[in-house]
Amino acid sequence: MVLNRDQELWAVALWVEKNHGGEGTAYIAQQIQRLSNEGDEAGIATWKTVAERFDHVRLPRTSVQKGTLRGFSASASQKPGRPLKQQLVAPRRPRLALA
Numbered sequence: 001m002v003l004n005r006d007q008e009l010w011a012v013a014l015w016v017e018k019n020h021g022g023e024g025t026a027y028i029a030q031q032i033q034r035l036s037n038e039g040d041e042a043g044i045a046t047w048k049t050v051a052e053r054f055d056h057v058r059l060p061r062t063s064v065q066k067g068t069l070r071g072f073s074a075s076a077s078q079k080p081g082r083p084l085k086q087q088l089v090a091p092r093r094p095r096l097a098l099a
Contacts, residue, residue, distance in 0.1 A: 009046070013053035024054055 003011065016024040028051045035043035 009049050010053050012050045013057050016050065016054055017057045024058070025051070028054060 016027055020027045028047055032044055032047045032051075035047065
């Protein structure tokens with residue numbers, strides 16, 4: 001099976017999630033810093049794209065799976081004790097700092 005470029009980038013983002021979890025953002029930042037030190041502009045662009053994919057991978061799965069992001073429904077998908085707005089807002093992640 002041959003993957004296209006987009007599939008490869010998603011695969012890397014999933015690999016980072018599986019192997020680094022919550023520290024994935026820091027791992028990606030380290031890769032970008034390393035490539036910056038080497039002057040590898042193409043590598044930097046690749047890892048920035050992986051970072052975007054990683055952000056999508058890290059979105060709360062329950063809201064997406066239940067469809068609450070699409071219709072903003074407060075019906076049965078709403079968790080007791082939490083306002084719907086809090087359930088729909090993904091936590092902000094620190095942006096990757098480029099030196």
